[in-house]
Amino acid sequence: MKENGHVFLIGFMGAGKSTIGRLLADRLRKDFIDVDALIVQKENKSISDIFSEHGEAFFREKEAAYLKKISGGSIIATGGGILYFSETLEWMKQNGTIVYLQAPFSILYERIFQDSNRPLAMTKSEASLKELYSKRHDVYSSAADLIVPTDCRVEESVDLIIERLQKD
Ligand SMILES: Nc1ncnc2c1ncn2[C@@H]1O[C@H](COP(=O)(O)OP(=O)(O)O)[C@@H](O)[C@H]1O
Ligand SMILES: O=C(O)C1=C[C@@H](OP(=O)(O)O)[C@@H](O)[C@H](O)C1
Numbered sequence: 001m002k003e004n005g006h007v008f009l010i011g012f013m014g015a016g017k018s019t020i021g022r023l024l025a026d027r028l029r030k031d032f033i034d035v036d037a038l039i040v041q042k043e044n045k046s047i048s049d050i051f052s053e054h055g056e057a058f059f060r061e062k063e064a065a066y067l068k069k070i071s072g073g074s075i076i077a078t079g080g081g082i083l084y085f086s087e088t089l090e091w092m093k094q095n096g097t098i099v100y101l102q103a104p105f106s107i108l109y110e111r112i113f114q115d116s117n118r119p120l121a122m123t124k125s126e127a128s129l130k131e132l133y134s135k136r137h138d139v140y141s142s143a144a145d146l147i148v149p150t151d152c153r154v155e156e157s158v159d160l161i162i163e164r165l166q167k168d
């Protein structure tokens with residue numbers, strides 16, 4: 001784990017970034033920030049309302065901007081689309097350790113299917129979500145310092161992240 005750096009959890013919707021982030025922060029006694037929750041709080045609107053009222057591009061600008069304002073040494077659950085700007089990934093590389101939470105598409109699809117809090121899961125077909133997953137998988141993989149599976153029990157994923165962060 002980089003000294004004074006953040007731990008960024010990245011990965012597709014349903015990979016467990018929000019769930020694992022909270023548990024990891026408790027175990028490591030660090031602050032936990034979920035970028036989606038931060039946007040909702042700052043904009044005082046749900047993610048679905050931000051998407052429908054202002055569009056996806058507006059949401060992407062906000063998530064990149066709010067991410068960069070988080071103070072050092074936090075455990076950060078990003079949203080699945082944080083890879084939208086390559087410049088944001090570069091910034092993350094410079095400012096902490098990037099952990100890609102990975103699971104097969106079929107498992108993630110079951111977790112996010114018709115989730116009204118995830119506008120992309122509501123509006124895209126299974127085939128187009130699968131295509132998005134494939135494209136993003138390559139980007140997440142090449143940005144990651146560590147890749148950790150989440151097609152197992154949550155506690156196993158958390159233990160594995162802690163073990164690997166200590167070696168990193
Ligand atoms: N090994 C695991 N790691 C993380 N989440 C898991 C795991 N197994 C099952 N889950 C479940 O998958 C869902 C992941 O949702 P969430 O944490 O919101 O993902 P994300 O923030 O990546 O979109 C939760 O309901 C969680 O309980
Ligand atoms: O993958 C995406 O583009 C998105 C993922 C969501 O976060 P989770 O990955 O936590 O579901 C949220 O930021 C928004 O709905 C867009």
Ligand SMILES: [Mg+2]
Nearest residue numbers: 017018036077
């Ligand atoms: Mg999340």
